[in-house]
Amino acid sequence: xxxQSAYWRFFNFLVRRxxxxxxxxxxxxxxxxxxxxxxxxxxxxxVNGQPxxxxxxxxxxxxxxxxxxxxxxxxxxxxxxxxxVSK
Numbered sequence: 001x002x003x004q005s006a007y008w009r010f011f012n013f014l015v016r017r018x019x020x021x022x023x024x025x026x027x028x029x030x031x032x033x034x035x036x037x038x039x040x041x042x043x044x045x046x047v048n049g050q051p052x053x054x055x056x057x058x059x060x061x062x063x064x065x066x067x068x069x070x071x072x073x074x075x076x077x078x079x080x081x082x083x084x085v086s087k
Contacts, residue, residue: 012080023072030065038062 037043038058044051045061052058 008080008082012082016076016078016080020072020075023075024069025072027065027067027069027072031062031069034058034061034065 034045037045038061042053043058044053045057046052047057
């Protein structure tokens with residue numbers, strides 16, 4: 001096994017198994033944590049240390065972790081990347 005082959009095997013393991021699982025897990029947890037503030041009409045999120053009632057802030061506090069979780073799932077399902085081997 002060449003050094004280049006070992007590097008790409010490690011890279012694929014790191015991205016597809018470690019980073020993807022972390023993105024999916026942390027994104028899912030943060031989405032579930034921010035869901036009550038989105039659904040509650042009087043819900044707040046902290047913006048610069050101050051509670052904010054604006055629906056746009058509450059929506060983005062919910063949407064960004066949901067996108068992060070979706071990207072984690074997509075990274076997990078991606079095929080391994082193997083560049084053409086140069087001689």
